[in-house]
Amino acid sequence: MVDQKSNNKLTIKDIAAIAKVSKGTVSRVLNKKPGVGDKTRKKIEDLIKKLDYSPNLIAQNLASQKTGNIGVIIPHQAEYYLSNPYWPVLLSIITKAAADVGYTILLSTALEEGNVDSAYDFIIKGKRVDGIIAGSEFLGEKQLSTLYYYNIPFVLIGKSPFVQEYYVDIENRKATEILTTHLIHQGYRRILFIGGPETILNVTERVQGFYDALSHTTHSMGIVCHTRYEKPNIKMIIQNQMKNGFSPDAVIAGAGDLVLCTLMVLRELNITIPDDMALASFDTLHLYDYFTPRITAIHQPVKKLARAAFEMLFALIVGKTLIKTDCILPCTLRIGESCREKRIIS
Amino acid sequence: MVDQKSNNKLTIKDIAAIAKVSKGTVSRVLNKKPGVGDKTRKKIEDLIKKLDYSPNLIAQNLASQKTGNIGVIIPHQAEYYLSNPYWPVLLSIITKAAADVGYTILLSTALEEGNVDSAYDFIIKGKRVDGIIAGSEFLGEKQLSTLYYYNIPFVLIGKSPFVQEYYVDIENRKATEILTTHLIHQGYRRILFIGGPETILNVTERVQGFYDALSHTTHSMGIVCHTRYEKPNIKMIIQNQMKNGFSPDAVIAGAGDLVLCTLMVLRELNITIPDDMALASFDTLHLYDYFTPRITAIHQPVKKLARAAFEMLFALIVGKTLIKTDCILPCTLRIGESCREKRIIS
């Protein structure tokens, strides 16, 4: 048809005109608001369906002063956060939970590792989110003051020293204690704990858990070393500990980001797992089951964490009062073959 | 301060009032448009910086009739597309390329595997993207007619039987030929190719490449089997082929989604790689280097693919005329230890 307008952008005005009602009335049925007669409502609903009209979300947003978006801030650069299923899973669960209640996710990540400024600016300036879920790493007072200044509801994933409410996290300390205790029970005597940077709260919590376990035994001893996530110097750490007389018979990778690297280093050094050295880790790997031996590890309830974060944020956005302003979830121990019971040699 | 308005939402009106100019003038400097005196421009720029004003993007969008968003449609559900680095990498590269020119990504995925309707509706209705990059899988005439109806520029990742222009892809056929030829040269004689569903274009292309290689030799023969990605029945396939007399000495996993499963099945059946059976794959794995033996594989230039897709879309959006309306990229062969040269037994 020639006269089929190529300008196929139906607006509320068109619908109103065709239905011979006011825009206000159409708006009311669009938003399922009361104050419209049954007949009128039906007529407009039919028309909308027939014409396949859908409202311009941008205009809705501007008029209603709500965006329908929630911002997710991943405080890492893509290369890094994609190396691990943690953030992708978190993100996809949040997206799904948000979609269920009509919200869209706006994702913002650090452009370079450790620099979250741009990520916050991107999301906050421009006023296009109703709330924010952010990873607590690298969250500083600068970002916080911006959040508070713009008065925007937010929930953190992971504790922050600066924030006392509205966060979700896991039982880092307790879980590490459980894992370490397992190693002790399996007969390992000299356990090396490799953790991330000590400036990160969950790292110090895990270290505490490690010491908690050791404090309950006289058979085993432990050593803690820290390294960066992005460029871990695990090889050096392990070699040093082997030379300096501690010579660990078990090593715990204190974060999902460190397991693989540790695994590689052990292979490179021709150290057999678990015969030469046991390996355990906090956090499981992507494709976990595909590694031999499977690595004994603490499993985080990432999906639950994501759902908890979204529910908390949603409550904040709609103004529901929260009874609990935090949510700390327990982890589980998954036993593989990488920490088999030690033969009586030591 | 008590009188520090909690309503801290600076608008263009406020800026105009303070600077004693009109909103139009502020808008012009905001958008770096000509038609403003140097002094006035400087004054306004300083004010904006001082007050840390940033314009409301939603209002900008509505007024300018541009969204600054581009939609990315991943035609899979999260559980599935996260099992493989392909989509996450694609997404993160597109996001970065888009950010460089001021665009934001709106992600939409299938809520259930194979059903992309909602993904398209979500992105297209509501008019909030200036263009779309979509995976070509499951793209049907229904989605296409919607895209054309709304007259929205789009670029496909992967060929589609329905679309003759504006897509990017890799050399599926040629790459598979290269891989298969490598296996033949390594001395493998009975090669099993396990591919995805034959309804998918890249699967049939790869199968063609497989046959291309075989057609150049009289030493080796091949068999092709198809399976679903989400729930591959690889164990059955391999067992059948072992029983029925073909008894392959090499297997090619025809897609990244099938490698791991194949690997697991071989382990389960106590088949050693490569001594009992060689394993090669199209597409590398996440954490590729961490598997022993490393698997010989075709490597796709995913990052290049993503950049090519975005560049093409961007050109379409700004109305630049394209010389090439498609982009087919070559792949490379990565040789691991999973297809070692075969001892002369057969």
Next chain:
DNA sequence: CTGAAAGCGCTTACAG
């Protein structure tokens, strides 16, 4: 170079 005004497509008190 600058301003006044119309308009983007909605929502939402306010009347009636």
Next chain:
DNA sequence: CTGAAAGCGCTTACAG
């Protein structure tokens, strides 16, 4: 129950 009108915060011809 329904409509008319103002307003959300911008942009963009159009004058001058």
